[in-house]
Amino acid sequence: MQCEIMMIGTELLLGQIVDTNAAFMGQVLAENGMNLYQKTTVGDNPGRIKQALDAALDRSDIILTSGGLGPTEDDITRECIAELLDRPLEFRQDLYESLVARFERFRFVMTENNKRQAYAPRGAIAIPNPNGTAPGLIIEDARGTIVCMPGVPGELKPMLTDSVIPYMRNRFGVTGVIHSRVLKVCGIGESRVDAAIGDLIKFQQNPTVGVLASPDAVRIRITARANTCEEADALIEGIDAKVRERLPGLVMGVNDATLEQVVDDLIRARGWRLAVAETVTGGIIAQRFTSRGAGAFAGGLVMPCMHSPAASARECADIARRQFGAECALALAADPDSGRTTICFATPQERTVWDISYFGLDERSQLRTATIALENVRRRLLGIPV
Numbered sequence: 001m002q003c004e005i006m007m008i009g010t011e012l013l014l015g016q017i018v019d020t021n022a023a024f025m026g027q028v029l030a031e032n033g034m035n036l037y038q039k040t041t042v043g044d045n046p047g048r049i050k051q052a053l054d055a056a057l058d059r060s061d062i063i064l065t066s067g068g069l070g071p072t073e074d075d076i077t078r079e080c081i082a083e084l085l086d087r088p089l090e091f092r093q094d095l096y097e098s099l100v101a102r103f104e105r106f107r108f109v110m111t112e113n114n115k116r117q118a119y120a121p122r123g124a125i126a127i128p129n130p131n132g133t134a135p136g137l138i139i140e141d142a143r144g145t146i147v148c149m150p151g152v153p154g155e156l157k158p159m160l161t162d163s164v165i166p167y168m169r170n171r172f173g174v175t176g177v178i179h180s181r182v183l184k185v186c187g188i189g190e191s192r193v194d195a196a197i198g199d200l201i202k203f204q205q206n207p208t209v210g211v212l213a214s215p216d217a218v219r220i221r222i223t224a225r226a227n228t229c230e231e232a233d234a235l236i237e238g239i240d241a242k243v244r245e246r247l248p249g250l251v252m253g254v255n256d257a258t259l260e261q262v263v264d265d266l267i268r269a270r271g272w273r274l275a276v277a278e279t280v281t282g283g284i285i286a287q288r289f290t291s292r293g294a295g296a297f298a299g300g301l302v303m304p305c306m307h308s309p310a311a312s313a314r315e316c317a318d319i320a321r322r323q324f325g326a327e328c329a330l331a332l333a334a335d336p337d338s339g340r341t342t343i344c345f346a347t348p349q350e351r352t353v354w355d356i357s358y359f360g361l362d363e364r365s366q367l368r369t370a371t372i373a374l375e376n377v378r379r380r381l382l383g384i385p386v
Contacts, residue, residue, distance in 0.1 A: 001172040002037045002060045008067035008077055009151055021066045021156050032165055033176040049080040057143040067151030069134040072112040078119060078149055079152035085141050087121035095126055095135055102133055129161045131155045179232035183220040183243055185253045186259055187375035191291060193218050196246040207239050215367045249384035259374045264294035266381040276300035277316035277324035280334035280341050284370040298326035313344035332373055334358050343373045345380055352380055
């Protein structure tokens with residue numbers, strides 16, 4: 001079975017909203033062992049919607065659409081499918097009664113345009129939507145199957161997992177899963193990771209290996225197809241071991257693990273609390289610990305960038321430790337003129353100082369500097385060379 005997804009809405013093309021639905025749909029399809037062929041985004045234009053659906057039916061067995069099922073004039077997904085497949089829209093009393101009941105339950109006034117949501121292409125199967133007014137629709141045709149879901153994430157997500165995925169697995173006899181594990185590496189670039197594991201990326205088939213770079217980590221995704229998640233994990237283990245062997249000590253965590261979580265766990269295991277003094281990073285490190293609810297985080301100071309960064313970093317670390325009564329401190333001081341930033345990590349036993357490049361004060365550069373600082377602390381606590 002080949003499937004693809006089609007996101008409908010001019011607001012998506014204009015960047016007025018972020019398309020989180022497509023990412024969620026791709027993830028859920030993969031978890032259920034379904035091949036996603038292509039993603040298309042199209043605006044609220046009937047000619048282009050029909051053209052895109054027509055092309056999709058030539059490629060794929062099933063098309064999942066998001067959006068265009070509401071009550072307004074620009075919600076035209078139903079009409080476009082009806083015209084393309086020559087299945088005229090029909091008024092459905094069952095859908096209308098469900099709409100009326102929902103409006104009455106929430107004591108809302110049902111306007112006349114909401115009645116549009118009670119129409120469906122001839123022969124369509126309705127999908128219940130307990131989280132909204134627009135029902136989903138399944139249209140089975142000789143050319144392929146089109147599944148229409150609302151564009152509101154809070155409506156689409158449960159509809160996909162609770163109704164659409166079970167339908168697809170039954171309709172197409174889908175078995176097995178596609179399961180992934182993501183290894184996170186911080187403090188080194190994508191090119192170095194590729195140099196170490198490039199052959200695994202190039203020659204593996206099941207599992208497959210991919211690399212995705214971002215300001216806070218390089219993500220190594222290992223994906224396996226198997227009958228169950230447990231079987232997929234068993235396949236992944238061998239590649240996981242090879243990656244860790246080639247990048248000794250550099251895998252910070254797996255899947256949803258965060259660098260601040262790992263550092264917090266290491267510091268708490270020693271019975272310490274950590275104070276932070278930031279200049280160039282503008283408080284990002286403290287914010288990351290705070291949002292994590294880090295038990296070892298004692299508090300943070302934000303200071304202006306200063307010259308003589310090595311001395312300043314040591315001084316800032318001492319100030320932070322005293323102010324918050326912490327056993328250890330992390331401090332950063334930058335000297336833009338010399339092009340360097342100094343990191344000082346002070347523990348009850350010693351103070352360690354590192355110099356790194358000064359990247360700048362924009363948000364991406366601040367995140368990069370904060371990540372390197374936290375990664376240096378992680379390696380220091382684990383005895384891994386920085």
